Amino acid sequence: MLIVRNRIKSALRGWFEARGFTEVEAAALQVSPGNEAHLHAFSTEAIGSSGTRTPLHLHTSPEFACKKLLAAGETRIFDFARVWRNRERGALHHPEFTLLEWYRTEEPYETLMQDCAAILALAAETAGTDSFRFRSHSADPFAEPERVTVAEAFHRDAGIDLLATVDANGSTDRDALARAAVTASIRVAGDDTWADVFSRVMVERVEPRLGLGRATILCEYPISKAALARPKPDDPRVAERFELYACGVELANAFGELTDPVEQRRRFEAEMDEKARVYGERYPVDEDFLAALDSMPPASGSALGFDRLVMLAAGAQRVEQVLWTPLAETP
DSSP states (O other): HHHHHHHHHOOOOHHHHHTTTOOOOOOEEESSSOOOOOOOOOHHHHOTSSSSSEEEEEESSSSSHHHHHHTTTOOOOEEEEEETTTTOOTBBOOOOOEEEEEEEEOOTTHHHHHHHHHHHHHHHHHHOOSOOOEEEEEEEETTTEEEEEEEHHHHHHHHHOOOBBBBBTTTTTTHHHHHHHHHHOOOOOOOOOOOHHHHIIIIIIIGTTTTTTEEEEEEEGGGOTTTOOEETTTTTESSSSSEEEEETTEEEEEEEEEEEEEHHHHHHHHHHHHHHHSOOOOOOOOHHHHHHHOOOOEEEEEEEEEHHHHHHHTTSSGGGGGGGSSOOOOO
16 A cells, blocks of 8 residues: 555656646744634744744645745646644544645636546555545546535535525525524534534535535635635625545545735634633734735645545555555544
């Protein structure tokens, strides 16, 4: 399985380079590890020669650094980035893992959907398999992925009209979604927010049906569930965001990138307010990143869980099976 990992990485590196991409290496230590409410970082500090102490964090994604490179003039880049996320451990989670991130300037996010389909096929071909498998599920990595919007999935799998609970300005109606969820026999707690109910429907009804038989591209997330993505031009209630699933496993998360620094700051502050409410902590905003957005060209980017891709291609059942030196699990 580890040799298969190496072969897939080599094949993907060649695939990107053949298409004019430049491989980059984003620094792991960052001022901000990311500003999503439910992502948890590993934190440290830099001690200067005079003894001054500066808080730093291991990044949860190379996204901020990669977008700074786009603002500096790069047009097509990719990074096999080592990243760290705390409070995450399980068959599909490890505190240190590899994200394959790639970005295209001046290209629509639909192009990334084509990239994802090609990457699945290349990984399977390199591993010498015609089927991805995880637990009792399988998917044909050579089949064209199905494409379904989040609203379509909510209607299909739970009978819920999701967009009826989202206004044109992106605000959400918690009570309307809660009532619809209860009607669909989904438990709702009294203190659940709209986002909590959304996540419960996703986990209980939608995600178990994704990527079965062939991969699924789940697209057009409500704008409040896409903090770094731009709104769709024809419907501001939803964003240019999609996730790639195979065998019920989330593999990739992609955006048509938001480049409005004022709106990005507003979204980051909202996310950190929610983090403070739930976890009692918040991370700083990377001011250099927000400044870079002013000169960043239109772009699309995707983050793919490389370890999970290898798992499916190699037939592994736990992520540790495809890591060279996994960290021992702590109680």
